Amino acid sequence: MIRVLTTRPRGTNDILPGEVEKWQYLEELARNVCKQYGYHEIRTPIFEHTELFLRGVGETTDIVEKEMYSFLDRGERNITLRPEGTAPTVRAFLENKLYAQPQPTKLFYIGPMFRYDRPQAGRYRQFHQFGIEVFGSNHPSVDAEVIGLACDYLERLGLDNLEVHINTVGCPECRKKHKESLIAFFEDKKDQLCETCGGRLEKNPLRILDCKSPLCQELSENAPTTLSSACPECQIHFQQVQEYLTEIGIKYTINPRLVRGLDYYTNTAFEILVQGIGAQSALCGGGRYNGLIEQCGGKPTPGIGFALGMERLLLTLNQQEKSLPESGTPDIFIASIGAEAQKASFKLAIDLRKKGFIVEKDYLDKSLKAQLKTADRFQVKYTLILGEKELAGGKVLLRDMAGSEQIEISISEIEDFLERRLQKNE
């Protein structure tokens, strides 16, 4: 009846203990890799002025047209939960004048994004991205570094069967020409195109190239590609990016049909794909966006970056049965018998925690039997048993759970003892 109180909003997830450790591990690794490459973390707000995304992402994109979580705040400001991380990063770069520091600026972020989509495997309304951005260099080695960083990260996780697809979508001039030649190419074929592609022809003919309908694929077989339409300058840039990729041993596939959905992309576009996690096979996607910073009110500044889907990454790791850390077990469990001992065990627990041990205890006045059962569930190596008898003598029983042996030691000796034993067993 009051189900909404116990049901999370559609397309969102609770990350529970046991699972959250995996997230922490993935985030830590991302931070470490970024650090080695000289990228610095940036944390921008989770919401921004709607205008930023209209401008930055593009008014005709699906994100803006139908996927944004937008609302008026109490001050009548039009606010949107960020659907992606690049525009906010650009905004922060400009607002905080990071361009005044040595260039290029190399940033990374990890955090939630929001898109109002129908959820399915690997797609959620709140999802998390790890992304990097480089502002201020159009050097082809930067393109290769960005792609290489993503590959490095994924390889360190031991993932198999990854495919790096790259393409160039050219500069705005190339794109304009390409669009015209595409429309001309499909002119006499438009009646045969599928329903969605019929509509795409006028608005976004680029997308016909990666339509999944077999007939559209066949029809577009010999269509001009962004690559073939690229001007000499863009061709050269793309060529150099490939040379740099080869230099660092990254295997890639040139996919002339690869186009990215957001308006701001120019030149290099790339995706890292993986099979086996459902229809949404793009683990990571990114590219160059040399016009975006100017579009957002800055001086003309080249940029490039990627976004990597954390949920999809977890799905992949799961599917490939890669092991990740799970929740740890306490060092010791403290069982007590009787009210006095309960109080003493409470103090003992806190003293030991202050010494750095991970300590669990009983909070329910359970029977000793039940407490040992609980200790067993926690899989602790040692249980301290504190009863009236021991308490009187300033002692505790220290029980080795695996060997079922226990000795009596004085409370003052516990720390030393555990220090030695727990280290030895580690």
Add this chain to the structure above:
RNA sequence: GUGGGUGUGGCGAAGUGGUUAACGCACCGGAUUGUGGCUCCGGCAUUCGUGGGUUCAAGUCCCACCAUCCACCCCA
């Protein structure tokens, strides 16, 4: 926004119109005095997503709604 599948206790899962809704796991308690893992015993769904309808009788049939999963569009 469109299409398809699913919806029984914390989880897995029987049940296909008829007395008290199997079973497994998990959880909690107990098997004489303060001792876990094995075993045994006991407890744990006034109820089958929600609301209507058909029927003498519905978890079982019909309708609607909701949720969830998958897919399309698109994207991470």
